[in-house]
Amino acid sequence: MAESALTRPGQRERYQNKFAQIDWTLCLMMALIAGMGSLVLYSVGGMSWDPWAYDHLFRFGLCFVVMIGLSMINLSIWLSISYWAYGGSLLLLVAVELFGKVKMGAQRWLDIGITDIQPSEFMKLAIVLALARWYHENSAKDANWSWKLLVPIFMILIPFTLVAHQPDLGTAMLILITGVAVMVAAGLNWKAIATAAGAGIVAIPFVFTFVLHDYQAKRITTFLDPESDPSGSGYHILQSKIAMGSGGLLGKGLGLGSQSQLNFLPEKHTDFIMAAVSEELGFVGGASVFLLYGLVIxxxxxIAMLSHSHFGRLAVAGAIATFAVYVLINGAMVMGLAPVVGVPMPLLSYGGSVMLTVMVGFGLIQGVRVHRYQELPRQNSIFARFE
Structure with missing residues (x-):
């Protein structure tokens, strides 16, 4: 009935019809990942709901309600606030540079009285919205090799530089890769991609020598040879690989993982939770989690392919790219295939800020699904006069 109602004038905006258009199968996959996270957090927390498992479920439930609410928002509203969201997030990043609060050697937070906020989390979604709008308002040729390509490039590089300077290289890389993903989805010319890749390769020695902090460079050298300092900088990678390898096919069982239960595995509830999953639930458990992630992506x-609006397609592509990069970086990190950075596994790891960021992104994705038939007019951008 809901599908047929969508063909009648005015029916698409009724909330009961919007509610019916939510992709509930996608919601189920997300809930299964969060449930698996709570199960493992229950185990590594000493077979107790405290201190992590209950909070994880509660946060997911609260953020799930937020996601459903955001999915009801018309795409024209998302479009109208995109530049404002980007500009506001950028101002907050500048404020961090000027007045930011230092914790654990990094200046990433703003004290707003009742709590501390991390503006880089806002930028993860703001950059997606801003780039989606820019490419929505410009013709397809603007996604290719021309001077106007500098606009999205600088839209990405400015927040990337500010976040990297905090320093927060993991989040900076998320912003960079997500922005590039939107540009590619918009139709970026292969010549531009090849040129950027070549420039990046050439710049690696310079970045390693003059840009990276000492501890960041140490992470890379440790990644290449973790056995050189097994009780120091290589400890995280080695313990993670031991935990994953000891799980075998079916795992040791909940509460029986030696590395996680005896606290050999660092950050077992956040960044290295996948190592705990593999140790206690084995290859089958770990592969099942990655299968769920694959299905979600x-x-x-x-949903992006079904959207009738260019803005909707690019917004979904960018939001899910952020999610996929989380999974890729964290998965590679715990397996020793990438340097250790502070990137948790989305929906699975314990943590409120990343959970909220990811679920707001899925609110946008579900909003595009609900309003997939909406066609947004392409307004002339301020750069049209120069064509």
Missing amino acids: FMALR
Whole structure:
């Protein structure tokens, strides 16, 4: 009934019809990942709901309600606030540079009285919205090799530089890769991609020598040879690999993982929770989690393909790219295939800020699904006069 109602004038905006258009299969996959996270957090917390498992479920439930609420928002509203969201997030990043609060050697937070906020989290979604709008308002040729390509490049590089300077290289890389993903989805010319890749390769020695902090460079050298300092900088990677390898096919069982239960595994509830999953639930458990992630990414990409608006397609592509990069970086990190950075596994790891960021992104994705038939007019951008 809901599908047929969508063909009648005015029916698409009724909330009961919008509610019916939410991709509930996608919601189920997300809930399964969060449930698996709570199960493992229950185990590594000493077979107790405290201190992590209960909070994780509560946060997911609260953020799930937020996601459903955001999915009801018309795409024209998302479009109208995109530049404001980007500009506001950028101002907050500048404020961090000027007045930011230092914790654990990094200046990443703003004290707003009742709590501390991390503006880089806002930028992860703001950059997606801003780039989606820019490419929505410009013709397809603007996604290719021309002077106007400098606009999205600087839109990405400015927040990337500010976040990297905090320093927060993991979040900076998320912003960079997500922005590039939106540009590629918009139709970036392969010549531009090849040129950027070549410039990046040439710049690696310079960045390693003059840009990276000592501890960041140490992480890279440790990644290449973790056995050189097994009780120091290589400890995280080695313990993670031991935990994953000892799980075997079916795992040791909940509460029986030696590395996680005896606290050999560092950050077992956040960044290295996948190592705990593999140790206690084995290859089958770990592969099942990655399968769920794959299904979530596939279903989100399908939503992008169904959208009738260019803005909707690019917004979904960017939001799910952020999610996919989380999974890729964290998965590679715990397996020793990438340097250790502070990037948790989304929906699975314990943590409120990342959970909220990811679920707001899925609110946008579900909003595009609900309003997939909406066609947004392409307004002339301020750069049209120069064509």
